[in-house]
Amino acid sequence: MLFSVETEAIRVPKAAELVANRIRRAILTGDLKDGQSLPSETRLMEEFGVSRPTVREGIRVLESLGLITVGRGARGGAKVTRPDAGIVASAAAMALQTRGATISDLFEARALIEPSAARLAAQRRPKAAAEALRHHIDYELSVIDDFVAVTKAIAQFHTLLMEQCGNETLAVFGIALKDIFERSMLAAQPNMKPETEASRMASLRYGLRSHAKLADLIDAGDAEGAEAHWALHVGKAGRIWLKSVGATDVIDLFR
Amino acid sequence: MLFSVETEAIRVPKAAELVANRIRRAILTGDLKDGQSLPSETRLMEEFGVSRPTVREGIRVLESLGLITVGRGARGGAKVTRPDAGIVASAAAMALQTRGATISDLFEARALIEPSAARLAAQRRPKAAAEALRHHIDYELSVIDDFVAVTKAIAQFHTLLMEQCGNETLAVFGIALKDIFERSMLAAQPNMKPETEASRMASLRYGLRSHAKLADLIDAGDAEGAEAHWALHVGKAGRIWLKSVGATDVIDLFR
Numbered sequence: 001m002l003f004s005v006e007t008e009a010i011r012v013p014k015a016a017e018l019v020a021n022r023i024r025r026a027i028l029t030g031d032l033k034d035g036q037s038l039p040s041e042t043r044l045m046e047e048f049g050v051s052r053p054t055v056r057e058g059i060r061v062l063e064s065l066g067l068i069t070v071g072r073g074a075r076g077g078a079k080v081t082r083p084d085a086g087i088v089a090s091a092a093a094m095a096l097q098t099r100g101a102t103i104s105d106l107f108e109a110r111a112l113i114e115p116s117a118a119r120l121a122a123q124r125r126p127k128a129a130a131e132a133l134r135h136h137i138d139y140e141l142s143v144i145d146d147f148v149a150v151t152k153a154i155a156q157f158h159t160l161l162m163e164q165c166g167n168e169t170l171a172v173f174g175i176a177l178k179d180i181f182e183r184s185m186l187a188a189q190p191n192m193k194p195e196t197e198a199s200r201m202a203s204l205r206y207g208l209r210s211h212a213k214l215a216d217l218i219d220a221g222d223a224e225g226a227e228a229h230w231a232l233h234v235g236k237a238g239r240i241w242l243k244s245v246g247a248t249d250v251i252d253l254f255r
Numbered sequence: 256m257l258f259s260v261e262t263e264a265i266r267v268p269k270a271a272e273l274v275a276n277r278i279r280r281a282i283l284t285g286d287l288k289d290g291q292s293l294p295s296e297t298r299l300m301e302e303f304g305v306s307r308p309t310v311r312e313g314i315r316v317l318e319s320l321g322l323i324t325v326g327r328g329a330r331g332g333a334k335v336t337r338p339d340a341g342i343v344a345s346a347a348a349m350a351l352q353t354r355g356a357t358i359s360d361l362f363e364a365r366a367l368i369e370p371s372a373a374r375l376a377a378q379r380r381p382k383a384a385a386e387a388l389r390h391h392i393d394y395e396l397s398v399i400d401d402f403v404a405v406t407k408a409i410a411q412f413h414t415l416l417m418e419q420c421g422n423e424t425l426a427v428f429g430i431a432l433k434d435i436f437e438r439s440m441l442a443a444q445p446n447m448k449p450e451t452e453a454s455r456m457a458s459l460r461y462g463l464r465s466h467a468k469l470a471d472l473i474d475a476g477d478a479e480g481a482e483a484h485w486a487l488h489v490g491k492a493g494r495i496w497l498k499s500v501g502a503t504d505v506i507d508l509f510r
Contacts, residue, residue, distance in 0.1 A: 021510060028352040028506055065345065066321075083349045090320060091346035092427060094338045097283040101423035109424035116367040168356035169364035172347060173428055251283055255276060 015050050019058030020065075022048065027067050027080055034082035038068060085175040092176035097251040103184045106177065106250065107238040111231070113173065114158060117165035118214060118230035122223040124166035130219035132164045133157070137211050144204055151189055155182040157211055161230075183253040188245035207237060270305050274313030275320075277303065282322050282335055289337035293323065340430040347431035352506040358439045361432065361505065362493040368428065369413060369489050372420035374482035377473045379421035385474035387419045388412070392466050399459055406444055410437040412466055416485075438508040443500035462492060 023044075026032040039047070044055045059078055062068040066087060068078045096106070121129040136157055143149035155178060162174025192200065210233050217226040278299075281287040294302070299310045314333055317323040321342060323333050351361070376384040391412055398404035410433060417429025447455065465488050472481040 025506060025510065028349060030353075065349070067349075083346070083353060085350060088343075088346045088350045091338070091343045092431070094283060094320070094322075095340060095343045095427045095430070096423060098285075098338060099423045099426065101427070105423050109422055109428075112371040112422075112425075113368060167364055167367075168351060168354045168360050169432070170367075171354065172350045172356070173364075175350070176347070176431075177424070251280060254283075255280065 015048075015054045016057035016061060019044065019048050019050060019055060020061040023058065023062055024065070024067055027062075027082055030082070032080045032082075034080060036080045038078035038080060085172075088172055088176045089179045093180055093250070093254065096180065097249075097254060101250045102248050103245050103250065103253075104242055104248070106180060106184070107234075107242050110158065110177070110181070111234045111238055113170065114161060114234050115227045115231040117162050117167070117170050117174075118218065119223045119227035120165040120167055120170075121161065122218045122221050122226040125164070126218050126221045129161075129164040129166075130215045132160060133211070133215040133218065136160050137208060137215065140208050140211065144201070144208070147189060147200075148186065150204060151185050152182050154207065155185050158234075161214070180250060180253065184245050184250075185241055187253060188241050191244040192240075210237075270303075270309045271312035271316060274299065274303050274305060274310060275316040278313065278317055279320070279322055282317075282337055285337070287335045287337075289335060291335045293333035293335060340427075343427055343431045344434045348435055348505070348509065351435065352504075352509060356505045357503050358500050358505065358508075359497055359503070361435060361439070362489075362497050365413065365432070365436070366486070366489045366493055368425065369416060370482045370486040372417050372422070372425050372429075373469060373473065373485035374478045375422055375425075376416065376420040377476050377478040377481040380419070381473050381476045384416075384419040384421075385470045387415060388466070388470040388473065391415055392463060392470065395463050395466065399456070399463070402444060402455075403441065405459060406440050407437050409462065410440050413489075416469070435505060435508060439500050439505075440496055442508060443496045446499040447495075465492075 023032070023038070032038075038044070038059070041052055041055050044050075044058075045052055048055070059068060059070065063070055063078075066083060067081055069081050070078050136153070140150060140153045140157065143153055158181060159174040159178040163171045165171070210229075214226060214230055214233065217229055278287070278293070287293075293299070293314070296307055296310050299305075299313075300307055303310070314323060314325065318325055318333075321338060322336055324336050325333050391408070395405060395408045395412065398408055413436060414429040414433040418426045420426070465484075469481060469485055469488065472484055
């Protein structure tokens with residue numbers, strides 16, 4: 001009797017986890033689309049050959065992972081939420097806040113990682129990466145007079161490089177940090193030197209020419225050149241933005 | 256009339272967001288502890304000078320961020336959930352699955368990032384980092400006969416290096432990938448060459464001596480040496496594990 005109770009206690013969660021894993025896989029591969037309703041409990045019971053409590057337990061696991069939203073009341077029912085980059089960004093932001101990370105820590109990590117992304121892009125997909133970066137540089141130039149918009153666009157350029165380098169892990173890291181960089185650069189903005197409008201524009205144009213040079217080096221497949229140029233750029237630009245950011249802890253950006 | 260409606264529509268979410276931000280900050284700094292009950296709605300209304308609907312909206316925001324669990328029924332009430340590293344790991348895992356990342360992509364990213372972590376550790380906190388790594392190496396040696404345990408311990412060693420390097424952003428990236436590396440190495444295990452027990456143990460001991468050498472180089476404050484040694488180690492070890500892993504996509508590790 002004791003034995004059968006134990007078996008039951010072990011078996012049920014495993015079946016529910018199996019159900020959750022199968023559904024999760026369908027969501028992550030896109031077989032189940034964002035916003036789509038989940039098949040009925042009865043249908044899932046048949047499909048997986050499990051009991052109703054097991055199906056419900058599996059759905060609860062998916063709900064806790066944020067992959068299913070279960071509506072309450074008459075309009076209720078389980079709907080698929082395909083996770084987007086936002087969940088990584090908010091998880092990373094919270095982890096960095098909890099660990100007391102500083103902005104200078106973030107800029108240091110970026111300076112260590114992005115030059116490798118520049119090299120990979122030049123090695124692996126020079127034409128596609130250069131085209132995406134140039135397209136974005138056109139956008140940066142189009143909003144150069146709007147200091148908030150151009151600051152956000154510059155933060156986005158760094159993420160785009162990571163997304164275009166041909167390594168998905170670096171892409172995810174880039175996405176994870178995008179919001180925090182954007183916030184830190186927007187916080188730095190009021191304190192930026194030089195202070196006159198003319199010199200601020202000159203400095204912006206200089207930075208964007210450096211973005212364009214990266215695109216050229218990648219386009220030419222010059223892996224060493226792209227890496228060296230970008231190491232210089234993120235080092236120098238990082239020091240400038242960092243000097244101007246008032247907040248020193250990541251958590252201060254989320255006040 | 257139209258104007259006042261618009262103002263209302265803008266004002267309310269902003270106040271709720273302010274409430275959410277203030278509470279989130281208290282959770283992330285540890286002022287509100289994990290499992291602690293949130294102050295009553297009435298108390299929060301007084302503290303923030305806002306209406307009950309605003310407090311509730313703020314709590315809903317925190318709930319969607321996973322920072323508050325709201326129990327239903329008689330035992331209900333809002334409880335604090337301080338996010339741990341698990342949320343980053345599961346968010347990163349889901350993002351990598353959604354983006355179709357491969358295991359070789361992960362090992363490549365690791366080979367690009369960890370040598371820098373080794374260098375930073377030697378520069379920044381050689382004694383503390385070396386001590387933590389050596390303590391872990393003792394554990395690795397103690398479980399060397401248990402192939403599953405030692406495999407997990409080896410995955411953990413890489414995370415530990417990132418955690419001990421003195422850069423919190425790299426620490427978070429290390430934590431984000433730990434589970435996936437562990438799964439990929441456990442999946443590789445059955446296919447590992449060499450196949451005899453003796454040669455398998457010899458290969459393990461060789462790897463752990465390389466871990467110990469890293470700890471020595473870090474302890475000596477030899478930044479260049481630590482970086483170069485670790486670049487060699489992650490490159491070589493990565494190729495060995497990668498050759499043996501059956502699954503090629505991250506999503507296959509979560510079947």
